[in-house]
Amino acid sequence: MASFAIVGHLARTDGDFSLNDLPxxxxxxxxxxxxxASLFLSHDLRxxxxxxxxxxxxxxxxxxxxxxxxxxxxxxxxxxxxxALIKKGLGIPCGSEFREAAPGVFVRNGGLERLMTEHxxxxxxxxxxxxxTVPVMPSAFLxxxxxxxxDAEETLVKEAPRYSVGPVCLHADHTITVISNEIDRRNNGWx
Numbered sequence: 001m002a003s004f005a006i007v008g009h010l011a012r013t014d015g016d017f018s019l020n021d022l023p024x025x026x027x028x029x030x031x032x033x034x035x036x037a038s039l040f041l042s043h044d045l046r047x048x049x050x051x052x053x054x055x056x057x058x059x060x061x062x063x064x065x066x067x068x069x070x071x072x073x074x075x076x077x078x079x080x081x082x083x084a085l086i087k088k089g090l091g092i093p094c095g096s097e098f099r100e101a102a103p104g105v106f107v108r109n110g111g112l113e114r115l116m117t118e119h120x121x122x123x124x125x126x127x128x129x130x131x132x133t134v135p136v137m138p139s140a141f142l143x144x145x146x147x148x149x150x151d152a153e154e155t156l157v158k159e160a161p162r163y164s165v166g167p168v169c170l171h172a173d174h175t176i177t178v179i180s181n182e183i184d185r186r187n188n189g190w191x
Contacts, residue, residue: 012058015090026057032082033173062111072104128162
């Protein structure tokens with residue numbers, strides 16, 4: 001099971017946004033692309049993947065959404081489809097435990113601090129160790145949206161190993177695709 005977590009620094013937590021303006025919802029478009037990169041294959045889904053979205057923007061407190069590849073339904077490979085599921089998740093009342101908003105989509109209050117206590121995330125960082133040189137592939141990866149991690153977030157992740165997917169900085173969704181490809185290569189005996 002692989003897990004990806006993406007911090008959306010400006011992503012609205014109230015669900016009050018238009019599916020026609022996902023960038024205007026705190027760059028929700030970036031997070032939608034990350035969901036799709038995490039879960040989609042050509043003509044199939046990655047059933048062994050979970051994708052967490054840590055939403056920090058907007059008038060309400062931080063929320064975390066969880067997309068489970070083995071349970072997800074009604075997700076098409078476009079940003080609007082992922083955005084609709086995020087909006088649906090943000091529209092239901094939730095507490096400190098995950099609550100199902102739609103098949104395979106869960107939401108709870110809280111942000112990165114709690115998530116870091118639940119998973120041993122490796123931080124994706126363009127200055128990190130090349131992931132292709134790591135003998136044992138991590139199973140949980142933490143990425144940031146279009147912004148760098150804040151000082152408080154850096155404090156939370158300071159002990160986590162840091163890996164890179166190459167010599168240049170990639171978008172979060174592209175990084176997820178490269179990581180998934182590396183996992184696929186290793187799982188199928190490719191070098």
